[in-house]
Amino acid sequence: MSILQAIIISLFVYLGAIGSVVGNTIGWYNLGRPLVASFIVGLVMNNVEVAIQLGLLLQLANLGSVTPGGAVGWDLSYATYIGVAGALTFHTGDMVTTTALMWTFSVVGGAIGVAMWNLNYALNLTVNRVAYQGALEANPRKIAFANAGLGNLIGFATRFIPALIILATTAVAGAQSGVNVADLIPQWFLVTINTFGGMMAALGMGILLSFLIKDKWQFVFVILGFALVGYLNLNMMASATFAIIIAVLYYFTQAGGSHEEG
Numbered sequence: 001m002s003i004l005q006a007i008i009i010s011l012f013v014y015l016g017a018i019g020s021v022v023g024n025t026i027g028w029y030n031l032g033r034p035l036v037a038s039f040i041v042g043l044v045m046n047n048v049e050v051a052i053q054l055g056l057l058l059q060l061a062n063l064g065s066v067t068p069g070g071a072v073g074w075d076l077s078y079a080t081y082i083g084v085a086g087a088l089t090f091h092t093g094d095m096v097t098t099t100a101l102m103w104t105f106s107v108v109g110g111a112i113g114v115a116m117w118n119l120n121y122a123l124n125l126t127v128n129r130v131a132y133q134g135a136l137e138a139n140p141r142k143i144a145f146a147n148a149g150l151g152n153l154i155g156f157a158t159r160f161i162p163a164l165i166i167l168a169t170t171a172v173a174g175a176q177s178g179v180n181v182a183d184l185i186p187q188w189f190l191v192t193i194n195t196f197g198g199m200m201a202a203l204g205m206g207i208l209l210s211f212l213i214k215d216k217w218q219f220v221f222v223i224l225g226f227a228l229v230g231y232l233n234l235n236m237m238a239s240a241t242f243a244i245i246i247a248v249l250y251y252f253t254q255a256g257g258s259h260e261e262g
Helices: 003-015 023-031 034-045 048-061 076-089 095-136 140-177 187-212 216-230 236-261
Strands: none
Touching: 003 023, 003 034, 003 076, 003 140, 023 034, 034 048, 034 076, 048 076, 048 095, 076 095, 076 140, 095 140, 216 236
């Protein structure tokens, strides 16, 4: 990873946040999602295939992630961009080691991201006062300055700068010094962190299913999906096609039954 690549990735850490200059829809709900973020990192670092594989694990682990009332238990933007970038920096072809590095960097990035999130909230108290004063004065320029100006400057400072420091002092510095972090990690740690990562992915899937499954018999659809992939060796596109067909049939069957009863 070069300094330029670290700067670009750090910029996307900011853009993928709530309240960034590109807005929540493009930022938090698109650029901040693990699959999108990992794809961007893969493009920047010229290794899209491995980046997507790593991003898929983070996406599965956070399928049921919610931010109630603005509370963030895990900063996906920080975790994904830093996790995938750090892992790709030291990738040598061994996916087990690379995956362990991804989880390690993600834990560090996600934790720092939460700290920066809370700091951002604290600093924005002053911005709110400026906006409130602008409202009292009926001054739209002051209100716009508070939101589009000060708010984004604080967001940029609490996301871009820490992310750049992390990438520069770990991934970039390590790569340029010729030290491969993967060689310093003991085998027991690799097994532990990958096991933990697998559990996180299963937990994310479980949380999502708890939202989607309304009746116990509907688990048949979940088992069918695993069977299509595991026993028939169908790819995700083919499985998704079958899922769409079943969903349409199920919808119209249910709608037809309700119509007849009415």
